[in-house]
Structures are given as C-alpha cells and as structure tokens.
Amino acid sequence: MTQETMLAEAQPTTSTKPFKGTGSHYLLNALIEEGVKTIFGYPGGAIMPIYDALVDFSGKLEHILVRHEQGGIHAAQGFARASGEVGVVFATSGPGATNLVTGLADAQIDSTPLICITGQVFAHLLGTDAFQETDVINITTPVTKWNYQITDAKEIPEVLAKAFHVARSGRPGPVLIDITKNAQLQIEEFPEYIKCNHIRSYRPKPKVRLSFIEDAAALINSAKKPFVLFGQGVILGKAEEEFKAFIEKAGLPAAWTIMGEGAIPTNHPLNVGMLGMHGNYGPNVLTNECDVLIAIGMRFDDRVTGRLDKYAKQAKVVHLDIDPAEIDKNVKAEVGVWGDCKETLPLLTNLVHQNRHEDWVAKFRSYNQEEIEQVVNAELYPQGDEMTMGEVLRNINEICKGEAVIVTDVGQHQMVACRYAKFNHTRSNITSGGLGTMGFGLPAAIGAKYGATDKTVIAIIGDGGFQMTLQELGTIMQYGAAVKILILNNRFLGMVRQWQQLFHDKRYSFVNITSPDFVALAKAYYIDGQRVDQRENLKQALETMINHEGSYLLEVMVGKENNVFPMVPQGCSVSEIRLK
Amino acid sequence: MQDSLLHQPVPFDYEGKQEFNIIVYAENRIGLLNRIAIIFSKRKINIESLNTSPSEIDGIHRFNIVITESYEVVRKLARQIEKQVEVLKVYYVTNDEVIWQELALYKVSTDEITEKVTVERLLRQYGATAVVIRKDYTVFAVTGHKEETDALVKALEPYQLIEFVRSARVAIIKDSAGFHEKLKEFEAFEPGDELVENEFLNKGEKVFTM
Numbered sequence: 001m002t003q004e005t006m007l008a009e010a011q012p013t014t015s016t017k018p019f020k021g022t023g024s025h026y027l028l029n030a031l032i033e034e035g036v037k038t039i040f041g042y043p044g045g046a047i048m049p050i051y052d053a054l055v056d057f058s059g060k061l062e063h064i065l066v067r068h069e070q071g072g073i074h075a076a077q078g079f080a081r082a083s084g085e086v087g088v089v090f091a092t093s094g095p096g097a098t099n100l101v102t103g104l105a106d107a108q109i110d111s112t113p114l115i116c117i118t119g120q121v122f123a124h125l126l127g128t129d130a131f132q133e134t135d136v137i138n139i140t141t142p143v144t145k146w147n148y149q150i151t152d153a154k155e156i157p158e159v160l161a162k163a164f165h166v167a168r169s170g171r172p173g174p175v176l177i178d179i180t181k182n183a184q185l186q187i188e189e190f191p192e193y194i195k196c197n198h199i200r201s202y203r204p205k206p207k208v209r210l211s212f213i214e215d216a217a218a219l220i221n222s223a224k225k226p227f228v229l230f231g232q233g234v235i236l237g238k239a240e241e242e243f244k245a246f247i248e249k250a251g252l253p254a255a256w257t258i259m260g261e262g263a264i265p266t267n268h269p270l271n272v273g274m275l276g277m278h279g280n281y282g283p284n285v286l287t288n289e290c291d292v293l294i295a296i297g298m299r300f301d302d303r304v305t306g307r308l309d310k311y312a313k314q315a316k317v318v319h320l321d322i323d324p325a326e327i328d329k330n331v332k333a334e335v336g337v338w339g340d341c342k343e344t345l346p347l348l349t350n351l352v353h354q355n356r357h358e359d360w361v362a363k364f365r366s367y368n369q370e371e372i373e374q375v376v377n378a379e380l381y382p383q384g385d386e387m388t389m390g391e392v393l394r395n396i397n398e399i400c401k402g403e404a405v406i407v408t409d410v411g412q413h414q415m416v417a418c419r420y421a422k423f424n425h426t427r428s429n430i431t432s433g434g435l436g437t438m439g440f441g442l443p444a445a446i447g448a449k450y451g452a453t454d455k456t457v458i459a460i461i462g463d464g465g466f467q468m469t470l471q472e473l474g475t476i477m478q479y480g481a482a483v484k485i486l487i488l489n490n491r492f493l494g495m496v497r498q499w500q501q502l503f504h505d506k507r508y509s510f511v512n513i514t515s516p517d518f519v520a521l522a523k524a525y526y527i528d529g530q531r532v533d534q535r536e537n538l539k540q541a542l543e544t545m546i547n548h549e550g551s552y553l554l555e556v557m558v559g560k561e562n563n564v565f566p567m568v569p570q571g572c573s574v575s576e577i578r579l580k
Numbered sequence: 581m582q583d584s585l586l587h588q589p590v591p592f593d594y595e596g597k598q599e600f601n602i603i604v605y606a607e608n609r610i611g612l613l614n615r616i617a618i619i620f621s622k623r624k625i626n627i628e629s630l631n632t633s634p635s636e637i638d639g640i641h642r643f644n645i646v647i648t649e650s651y652e653v654v655r656k657l658a659r660q661i662e663k664q665v666e667v668l669k670v671y672y673v674t675n676d677e678v679i680w681q682e683l684a685l686y687k688v689s690t691d692e693i694t695e696k697v698t699v700e701r702l703l704r705q706y707g708a709t710a711v712v713i714r715k716d717y718t719v720f721a722v723t724g725h726k727e728e729t730d731a732l733v734k735a736l737e738p739y740q741l742i743e744f745v746r747s748a749r750v751a752i753i754k755d756s757a758g759f760h761e762k763l764k765e766f767e768a769f770e771p772g773d774e775l776v777e778n779e780f781l782n783k784g785e786k787v788f789t790m
Contacts, residue, residue, distance in 0.1 A: 201665065
C-alpha cells in the first residue's frame, strides 16, 4: 500500500472516541486530550505523516515553525516555564533529533516538563544506517526523564499517556518519544484515549511522613538563626502561597536560587535575595552563620554552595524535596523531608511557632546595606559615562514595576538581570540555570510569550548569546510574537572575559567578539528596533520598546569591561564572597 | 530504600571502598540496561560484574551489579537508579549480606587430565564437574566465589589451560522474603507503609522488610 492510499483510508478525525485512522492522527488527538494547544517544531522526512495529519488539526493545534530544532525545544521550555504546562516539540529524525539534545539537557537539569516527538526511519530500516537515521533513544537517554521508541501504532495510546504522566508528575522533566515512520502511517482501530495516572514502577511523590515534619518543625522552632533557601521546587510544586505562609508564620529570612526567583515577590520583607556565586552578600555570608538551614525544592548546586567542605558546617540542615535522590546528595541533611512541598509545607507551617527573628533578619538587611553602598549603587546609578547593565535593569523595573516576564540568556547580563530585576509574580523569571545554555534566551522568550500571552515578555540577551540562536528572529517575524529583545552589548564574551581578568592574569583569549548591526538585522526580519549608546536616551528607548506593538529589538551599548560583583570565586567558601 | 547497613556490626566503614552488590528490580524494557549503565559511567565508576536475569516474578527483571565503592557513593548511585521510571526497587548490600555464586568454565587438554593424576585431584579438590569430554579437550565447570575460581585457574596453569571464562555474579539476599508482596504495593495506587522509600523513616526498626 502506498503512503497516499494509506492516508486516504485514514479517518481524519479529531475525536478522542475510538476511531480508525493513522497513528499520526491518533497521536495528535492524544495531544489535544492532554490539553496541548501549542507545538513548536520543524518538519522533515521521517515526521512527514504527522505533519500531514497536522493539516487536519488547524484551529485545534497551533504549530509554530521555528528556524532550528534547538530553537524549537528552547521555545517549548520557555512555554512550559511561563505557563506551568507541558511544552511540546516536533522534530524529524537524525539531525532534527540531535539538534534537540542541548534543550533536553537543559530541561533535564532544570526539571522542565517537555514532550518531544521525533520522527524515525521505518522500523524495517532501523540499524541499517538509513538516510537520517540516528540512534536517538541512546543519544538522549542521559538527558531525558524517560524516552521510548514506538515502532507499532498500537503502542501510541499507552505510550503517549505514560509520557505525559511522567513529564508532568513528580519532579518534572523532558520525555522523548521516537516514532518510526511506519507507525505514523499505520492504520489501526484505536481505543478511546485514557490518561495515565499510575505506573507501577514509578513513584512521582514519596509518601509524606509526619514524624519527619515534626522533627523539622522542632529544629526550626529551636533555631535562633534559621535561614531558608528556596529553589524552583516551590514553583514547580505550585506551592508559592504555602511557602509564603510558612516563612511568614515562622519569620524566616528566605533566599532564592536563580531557578526559584520570583516564587515570592522581590519586595517581600522576608525575601533576602539571591544565593550563590553572584548572589547577594548577606545570604552568602550568613549561610555560614545560621544555625538551621531549611532548603526547600533546591539541590545545592555548586554555583550555590561554593566550596562544599566549608559550606554551612555549623548549621543543621532540613531539606525538603520531592526527589529522594537530592537529599544528602551534596549536603547532608539532619532531617530530610521527602515529598511534594505543596503537601509538606502546610504540615510544617502548622507545627512551627509564630516568630519574627527580628535581630537575625536585621542582620541580612545590614549586609544588604553594605552591598548597596559598595556594589549596587555604582551598578544602578553609575557615575561614569559608560552605561552599566544594572542601570538598564533599574530602568526596566521603573517602567514595568515587576509585572513583566523576563527571559535571559547566559552570562553577565543573566546574573545582573537575576540580581536586579524585580518580580511581583511567580513564573516571571525564565533562565537557563543548571546547564547555562547560551542561545537559550531568544527562543525561550518566544515560547514564554505563547505561555503568557497577556504579559510583556522581555528577552535580555548578550551580544554573544544572541548570535547563537538569532535565526529565531525568523520565527518572530512569521508569527508576530511580541517579544521585546534587549541586547546588552559589551562587545565581549563578558563572563569569560571577567574570569580571564580575575583568574587568568587578564590573558584575554577569544573573548573579543564582533557583532553585526543588530538593528539592521532586525530590520531585515521586519522587526523594529534601535540602538542606544547614550544614557539620556536609555529610558525613552526602553519605554518605546515596551510600549511598541509587536516585537522590538533594542541594543544597548554597555561598558566593555564591567564585572559582576559580588562574586564567590570558584573553590572558595560562600563566606569568602568578594565585593570587588 | 533500605538502610541495610543497620545490620552491620558497628563501627561500619562508611568511607572506605568495598564490594557492594546492587540489586535492581525493574521492568523488562529495551534500553533500561543502558539507562542504568550510564549512571555508573557518568561518574566514571567501573562495573565489575553485571548480570541481568528474570526474577521470581514474571515480567520483572533483576539486575545484579557489583562495584567496589564506598557506602556513600553506592547509596547515591542506588537512589539515582531507583529514580528511573522503569525501576521498581534497588537494594545495596555488602558481601556479608548475600549468598552469591559465579560460574566458571575451564577447557583443558584431555590428554593432560588422563595422564596426570594431579589434575584430577585438583579438579576434585575444587569441586569441578565435567561438562564435555572429548578426545582433544574437556570442559569443566566450577561454581563459587571469584577467589575459588581464580585459584583453579592458577592451579591449572601448568597443565595447558586452553580457555577460561567466568560469568557475572548472581546473588541472593540472605534476609529477603522475595518481591511478591512488594510488587502488590507497587501496583496499588497509593503507596503502602511497606513501600516508604525513606531510609530515615526506618531508623530503629528492622528495616530489611523485603
């Protein structure tokens, strides 16, 4: 039977009731059943039957044609992070699938729920080195929460249901489903789609045990200097309110990892700032002074802890996490509370005593004052002629008042944005945390705009990172995604340059990067924009960008050799944080 | 995950390296072996022995993995393995807690055996059984620990040991009642008390309830 006649026989139905049709049609039905509305993707030979079926789903499934599969998966990540839903990507076999790998690794380390559907050569060609055949399953095994190759359409209902359950439950993560072309074309009598909510070998959430909540509460109640560290787990668990109630009742100062930023508003009185290498002064120094360290939904990344054998040695650690493998992985916990923080936090809040810890919280404020005087003022209100990244962020804060979604790329601008951007709402800070993927920003911002359509989405990107995925300007052009692109151009690969300056005797090695005329480039894609190199034009230009209908590119020329401080040098303890 | 080391005489060496048996109950799925193997190779840890086989339960596979590492490393590895979607349960135990065997095959010249009584005595001493006897060679099998099968290799060296092979280790946990009861809990929607995966929770109890 030819492909044509097989497709002709298929019943292009978008019903989820039992029907006879192709695997492709069933797959798209399943996506709809799982609540998918938006797909980011790029067609190719081995996924053509699915793309063919997509024609029958116009109006029900919106497919965004990206310019590169890496852009597609980062867009899906941005979508998932902004919306809290599963991001969906389509790619073809071979190069299409291998182009997903960076995004998968990023989503895996940052726990982003994704479903990637990749086409694969016909099952009978597997292992023959067929055209565009790659062993996608084995390539992606280390960077997926789960993956599976479908070679028979009969597997589609069960595997798709399982894929969504795995991707979104427990500690979320990326799932890749590789589907051979014959399975996409195969006509079957399919059953009604049934969502999966249980897999016997998979426990998304460990059972919560009260005794450990009690132990944790006892430690917190006895603490004189308790300190909370929170990560993205609070956001992924949709436990922002529960978290706020917890810290407010016990009067606990709380600092965030960059993945946790925005879970409580920046201006919350108990929000004491950012942890880690370029985090705030107080949270880093006082990590080594607190008596009880309460870590919630965070994983003690080395960028957060600095030198581990000098990290919070004086403190008793309470660690709440949904993933048992995280507890005791890097930092030994006195009490490990396994479970979904949406469930554990209210239980803990019940048992902790009302407290204020005024003197202790004041200590953070006093360190903060020192940081303001020594670092922040010069960054936000620079006296010199050169513009700083910090003052750009200050202006954004003044204009957006914490309401915008800010997507960043990776490097100095990322650290500055995370340090200084103000957020009123959760899911407003979207950045590549664990993997540090340059090139993440632009495509992720496109996805974020689809995930948060009513929000202003600003992509803050360096001149280096922008050039890694600038082809996605084409996607913005084609779909009119109203992404505000802010390039902070220091004509250097700034973060590497900073390290070379500080730790390699200023031997600058391949950090000098030239750029095209970004504004002209945007114009070539019919995107308006301008370049600003004078401070007096900055605020006006930012307002123009934000108020512009549709996408806009603003390039701001900032100082070439500015450094991000404070900084915990690699191999140093968090308390050895440098202010200059 | 159980903390089997509560059975160990105190003090237990948590830091030093020793042989551990990691026993994994998992779904029988293509690709899972790779998923488990890369957990070791990612950390540049060598797998000394790996055996996959059916378990006492139809459809559930059992991996026996032997590595030499510290308790701390093994505990973290076990949690990473248990985290995999298709893995049901991981146990990690020292050699004291398992009964284990390896199978070794030895091919020797039949002439040598028939002519030299010492070889026969050697084989009897090591509990070898003849699997194949041909004019030109004979194949013996020995089951036992690595030290035993290695010792026979050494002893046979002067008598033309033509070929030698040893299987991966298979191990049975002394204190185990099997996986049938556990599986019921896995199949249940809500995890039961027996299935609490938190080793902290079981402190002070007899943890090895499997």
